[in-house]
Amino acid sequence: MSAEANRQHVLDYLAAIGRGDHAAAYDAFAEDATWTTPPSLPWPGFFEGRRAIFEEYFAVDKGLFTTGMSKYDLSIQNVVAAGDCVVVEMHHSAIGLNERPYETDHCLVFEVRGGRIQAVREYIDSHYLHQQMIAT
Numbered sequence: 315m316s317a318e319a320n321r322q323h324v325l326d327y328l329a330a331i332g333r334g335d336h337a338a339a340y341d342a343f344a345e346d347a348t349w350t351t352p353p354s355l356p357w358p359g360f361f362e363g364r365r366a367i368f369e370e371y372f373a374v375d376k377g378l379f380t381t382g383m384s385k386y387d388l389s390i391q392n393v394v395a396a397g398d399c400v401v402v403e404m405h406h407s408a409i410g411l412n413e414r415p416y417e418t419d420h421c422l423v424f425e426v427r428g429g430r431i432q433a434v435r436e437y438i439d440s441h442y443l444h445q446q447m448i449a450t
Contacts, residue, residue, distance in 0.1 A: 320426040321395035324402060327431060334385040340368055344430035354440040367434075379408040379416065391419070398432075400424040 315323070327342035343364035349371050353359045361371045375381075392403040401423050408416040418439055425433040 315426065315429055317395040317397055317400075319429075320398060320400050320424075321393055323426055323429065324395075324400040324424045324431065325390070325393065328388060328390065328402065328404070332386045332388045336368065340364060342431050343367060344427070344432050347430070347432055347434070349434045349436065351436045352438060352440045355438075378410060380411060381408060398425050398427055400426060 323342065327339055330336075330338035330342065345364055346362070347364045347367060349361040349367045351357075351359050351371075357374055358370070361367045381387075387407040389405040389407070390402060391405060392401075394401045401421065403419060403421050405419050406416065410416055421437040423435040423437075424431055
């Protein structure tokens with residue numbers, strides 16, 4: 315696929331996950347996709363397979379945000395696509411179960427192959443996440 319097609323595929327995935335359309339979001343991933351998070355987060359840093367991504371990685375949000383996994387308030391700030399790589403800067407707004415606001419920027423690096431997301435590497439301020447959502 316072209317860089318532009320890969321870019322659109324990632325944007326379509328983000329729109330689907332944002333509105334809580336898990337079927338469309340799930341279908342955007344290859345069956346053997348991976349998702350890597352910073353090792354400083356208090357959950358595993360590597361998820362292998364789209365089932366693990368949706369049943370384990372996203373499930374963490376049920377214990378963090380009032381919306382759980384039902385929807386995400388994501389604002390795309392920048393998208394750069396080259397070949398199989400799509401880099402997205404975005405802002406995530408939410409309210410924690412602890413009633414604290416969560417306002418932070420994320421950077422996600424997607425690898426898209428054969429029309430499906432093959433890998434995601436997530437870069438976030440894990441210290442901020444811990445302070446706002448986990449620490450009491």
